[in-house]
Amino acid sequence: xxxxxxxxxxxxxxxxxxxxxxxxxxxxxxxxxxxxxxxxxxxxxxxxxxxxxxxxxxxxxxxxxxxxxxxxxxxxxxxxxxxxxxxxxxxxxxxxxxxxxxxxxxxxxxxxxxxxxxxxxxxxxxxxxxxxxxxxxxxxxxxxxxxxxxxxxxxxxxxxxxxxxxxxxxxxxxxxxxxxxxxxxxxxxxxxxxxxxxxxxxxxxxxxxxxxxxxxxxxxxxxxxxxxxxxxxxxxxxxxxxxxxxxxxxxxxxxxxxxxxxxxxxxxxxxxxxxxxxxxxxxxxx
Numbered sequence: 001x002x003x004x005x006x007x008x009x010x011x012x013x014x015x016x017x018x019x020x021x022x023x024x025x026x027x028x029x030x031x032x033x034x035x036x037x038x039x040x041x042x043x044x045x046x047x048x049x050x051x052x053x054x055x056x057x058x059x060x061x062x063x064x065x066x067x068x069x070x071x072x073x074x075x076x077x078x079x080x081x082x083x084x085x086x087x088x089x090x091x092x093x094x095x096x097x098x099x100x101x102x103x104x105x106x107x108x109x110x111x112x113x114x115x116x117x118x119x120x121x122x123x124x125x126x127x128x129x130x131x132x133x134x135x136x137x138x139x140x141x142x143x144x145x146x147x148x149x150x151x152x153x154x155x156x157x158x159x160x161x162x163x164x165x166x167x168x169x170x171x172x173x174x175x176x177x178x179x180x181x182x183x184x185x186x187x188x189x190x191x192x193x194x195x196x197x198x199x200x201x202x203x204x205x206x207x208x209x210x211x212x213x214x215x216x217x218x219x220x221x222x223x224x225x226x227x228x229x230x231x232x233x234x235x236x237x238x239x240x241x242x243x244x245x246x247x248x249x250x251x252x253x254x255x256x257x258x259x260x261x262x263x264x265x266x267x268x269x270x271x272x273x274x275x276x277x278x279x280x281x282x283x284x285x286x
Contacts (some may be wrong), residue, residue, distance in 0.1 A: 028070040031285035033234050035261025037062040041089040042254040043100055047148045047191060048139040049093075056100040060089030060255055064238070068284040074113060079125065079284040081158075083108040087255070097141070102253070104135030104150070108179075110158050125160040129179060137253075145194055148251070152210070154181035154217070164286060173225040173286060180218050186210045191248035208246050217242045225263055225286075232263040 041060040065084040070076055088103045110129025118124060134151045160177040186208055189195060198206065208214070223236035236259035243252045265283060 028076075028282050028284065029265045029267050031068045031263065031265055031283055033066045033261055033263040035064045035234055035236065035259040037064060037238055037257035037259040039255060039257030041091050041102065042252070043091050043102060043137060045137050045148045045249070045251045047145065047189070047249045047251075048100070048137060048142055054093055056091035056093050058089060058091030060087055060102075060257065062087035062238075062257055064259065064261070070282055070284045071111075073111065077114050078127075079112050079114055081108075081110045081112065081129070089255070099140045101138045101140075102135065104133060106131055106133030110156070112158065112160060121164040123162040125162070127158050129156045129158045130154065131156060131181070147195070149187065149195070151187035152184060153186075154184035154210070156181045162285065171227060175221070175223045177221045178218065181215070182211060184210045186215065186244065186246065188244070188246040188249055205247060210244070210246070214246050215244045223259070234261045234263050235259065
């Protein structure tokens with residue numbers, strides 16, 4: 001009799017633990033990272049330099065913050081990704097007679113469907129994102145039109161591969177992500193038009209529909225997560241391509257930067273909920 005009662009209690013305890021685990025899985029942790037990148041800029045803007053063969057090259061620095069979390073969509077098979085990127089660079093023309101400074105900031109929000117059972121350790125994520133970005137290019141030699149302003153809103157196709165593996169006993173995570181805008185809206189004055197004309201009437205066409213016919217942009221991001229003692233190091237490489245041909249102005253902004261930063265997993269609630277669900281959380285990344 002004692003054995004029967006013990007078996008019943010064992011099954012009840014297993015059922016209760018499974019139920020508690022199911023409840024806990026509703027609370028997902030956030031994978032957050034902050035990285036600093038240093039690299040090279042290649043700039044060309046025919047609003048500032050009428051000749052289309054004048055490129056300005058130099059150094060650039062960026063700060064990139066990323067957050068990923070599994071959300072309720074499609075029975076918890078979708079993850080949400082947010083990016084905040086700020087960058088600044090200093091460049092010169094080939095002769096060294098003029099300089100251009102550039103600064104940009106953008107925010108991206110994306111949702112990806114997760115394929116997690118294709119191969120052991122491999123996750124494939126596909127989806128879409130929206131990005132709002134703005135910035136400037138300033139030419140030190142120009143007196144009449146020294147600044148070219150940039151403002152874009154895009155809808156993007158996005159795909160990501162995340163692979164967890166080990167070298168000996170060291171767990172590593174390798175990621176590649178690509179993002180390409182397929183439609184959006186961008187701001188551009190007309191070639192030779194000063195910006196103070198925007199305060200006057202009759203300035204149609206400064207907001208243009210953008211797609212592959214007048215804009216090509218792409219981001220390629222590789223990263224490797226390495227656990228070191230009590231923190232995780234993230235090293236990576238970010239390649240960014242931006243080309244437009246709008247209102248008689250051709251622009252390209254090319255950058256390559258090597259990234260280094262740190263990663264943390266955290267939850268965003270406290271009190272009783274944190275105490276009741278503190279044991280298990282499903283990461284959107286690992």
